[in-house]
Amino acid sequence: MRFHKTFCVLTGLFCFVLALASTAMGESKPNIVFILVDDLGHADVGFNGSTYYETPNIDALARGGLVIENAYMYPTCSPSRTALATGKQSFRTGVYTVPVLEKGDDQQNIFSRWTVGAEHTMYSQPLADAGYKSIHLGKWHLVGPYPKEELAMEFPLKEKLQQPDPWDFSWVPYHKEHCRQYYPEGRGYLKNIGGTYRGDPALEVGGYKGETGGYFAPFSNPFIEPKPDDKWLTDRLTDEAIGFMGEHQEHPFFINLHYYTVHRPIRGRSEELVQKYMNKPGDPITGQGTSEGRNKEREAQYATMIESLDDNVGRIVEFLDKNGLRNNTLILFTSDNGQNVGRNDQLRGKKGYIYEGGIRVPTCVNWPGKIDARRTSNAVTCLDYFPTFMDLAGIEYDGVLDGHSITGLFQGEPESLQTRPLFWHLASCNKHGTCSVIRKNHHKLIQFLADGKLELYDLKNDPREERNLAVENPEQTQVLLKELVEWRKANDVPLPPGSVLR
Template identity: 35%
Template sequence: MNNKIFNLCIVFICINFVACNSIKSNDYKELERPNIVLILVDDLGWSDTSFMGNPVYETPNLDKLSNESVVFSNAYAPAANCAPSRACIMSGKNTPFHGIYTVGSSERGKSKNRKLIPTKNTVTLSDSIVTIAEALKKHGYTSASIGKWHLGEDPKTQGFNINVAGSHAGHPKSYFSPYKNKNIEDGTKGEYLTDRITNEAINFISANKEKPFFLYLPYFTVHTPLQGKQHLIEKYKSKIKNDQRFNPMYGAMVESMDDNVGKLLNSLKTLKIEENTIVIFMSDNGGLASVSTQFPLRAGKGSYYEGGIRVPCIIKWPKKIEKTKKTNAVISGLDIFPTLMDIVNDKNDYNLEGTSLLPLLTENKSVKERSLVWHFPIYLQGVNTKKDDARDSLFRTRPGSVIRKGKWKLHEYFENGELELYDLDTDIGERINLIEDNQEKAQELLDELNTWREARQAPVPKELNPDYSLLK
């Protein structure tokens, strides 16, 4: 009898041991699905934050974040303006795949100034395209898009459980309530939209802290209309005085954005989920040169010179990133999707065009050198002839493709086949065209561009525009 009791006790202990280990295993798996916060600021330039060296605009919270993270000095947006960049990030595919090249019509500027008939533009990301949110949903993530969507009327058709403020709109009617936005209720009169968006994001985090979540936080700021809090505007008026390189209204918006990023990060700490939350901070494209100079980079938003596509980028993940640093690794917004899939160990073939940054982040490995390509078969009109710092006074860019490989960057323009070649190691401002003395290198990059376009059936406009003034 005693032996039977003893055997039953042993069985009971074994069952409990297995059960406990099973719980621990499940808990461990839960920990291996980190919370994900992707902060995408609208039109924030590479040169617009103090952690990247701006001498005027104050971003103390981003400065602190940068000291706790991996900071990328060679980070690129997948496109030079809002909608195509966001479509690339969300889909992991470059512009020829989804056909979103700009906002609205591709026939920008005056017809008489356009030599070619531009490729037609797609304005909505197709629901058939798999997004980051849809891929993460298979791994048990609850997803929210809080802020500017710009790729359709509702991100909930593309994998997000929650949508706050997102629609096709590319900018707010007002940064102060009433917002006149159908997807966010107005707050008290004078409430500031950037504050409200952050509060909504914190509410989402608080409600989902016990399970893995994906928070996509695409702030409307610092996109126009330029509207800041009055006390900050006065502060920057005093700082800037008559220096035309800076804008006090813009400075106020940058600082408010920074205040809110700090508030969001503090909420992760307060809720005790900071350690297992990966935070990615990035801009969707370069800063608008007519508002804030992108020196030492050339041009700004809408241009495929460095000022239009090089952006600030920070990645923090306390649980996994042991060594914080500033790296010169060349990365793209296209790398976000594959990085997140690597993190959750998703082996599905989404045919993504970027590369996972996880080995760099967690093992301090280098990113394998690869070429980055931008394809823009349309026109984008100029804003300010003097401040645009563009190739000509009429357009921020004309139809063409651009490739960066190592230190070399080649621009090709479809209207006349002209090429520009720059050595970014010695000429980050793209002022000295080296095409004449480096024909072999230029041809190598041009051949690679042609191969890239052929593989993707990327459209190259060739039909002449009958309205073009020089044809008459």
């Protein structure tokens, strides 16, 4: 009996030591820092060729990590952020665009939802169940101004949803007292710093024309408690992220750092920085910084917002380095859609458009020792990040997900990711008519839902999408169209009532 007890004690001690060794060897759950920038264009960073904007810290992450050259979002923030959070296509959630941006009537549109209902799990929830300590900072935009009324409406809607004026705070008590389930704290996050229903920080009299634009203190955001040393919103959000990591560094943490920058309203970080970019030569390849007069000043102001973003990314990395956390922390850096204020003459379109300038975004993933530093041409979509987070955390998630984990790209080029099709479905009108899209290999087919018009582009040889090959290459067009139609039918994807398609 004594031998048996001694054996059990020794066995337990051995298992405990083995567990400690496994943790020391890096088998513990990695920390994840998810940096999502608002409206940052594909070429707004040095690692994608910009010579006008200065992003040395972000570029260093890119050099030491995986640059995803063909990383895609939706053309606007609401569907992108909903797809990111839920891992689901727009037709499953009903979020097709920012509701207030819709054009046309209920025959041309399936008017977009705003609030993401509780039936749609967000990645933060299984992460919390797995022991992650999580914080959301910055833009949320996954709840409407009147969520309970909205979700009680009969869908499809007859009219698009509306929002209050930026300086109307009548919604705040209702949200703080009765809408917690639609906010980060109701989705597994321990804290929410700055996340509201709004898509920009300009919650003040005048909105975009207000004095601070929401970027300079005092911040008018009702979900940010004022502090005496507040100066600049991007700095404050980073301060909060660093404070949270310091508080929870003994546990795996997830930092949902979704900066408001570089969304309008554009504000220069300082007069000195604005003058620096006013005096800097523009980039003739992208067109950045080549405007004149008031437009040149606006470009310079925009450049200071990008430089401030880069400074703050550097602060995050510095904290992780100094606290011995860097080797067990994955950093994902991306944007929610293409450039809005920025410029990139190398791609067609911008925010709101299904063309590359509207959906292709700068993206890199960095994890020292775990990712082979290089660039990949594999196409990745915002739907892929939810399953990737589950993979990293070792979570067996059995809910509906429309993307795939991209951890296989960290040290290889899986064929399954190379050959798969990517799909978009935009059932409400914004910059152009409703459409469905398939991208496979290097071809992209757009089918407009109102009249069935087709556009086919060879992205490898025509990245600016200047030559529509739909008539010239009917065989490729029909192959992709068949797959697109089959995808819609297999998933019961809804069409606007006025569509000629069935």
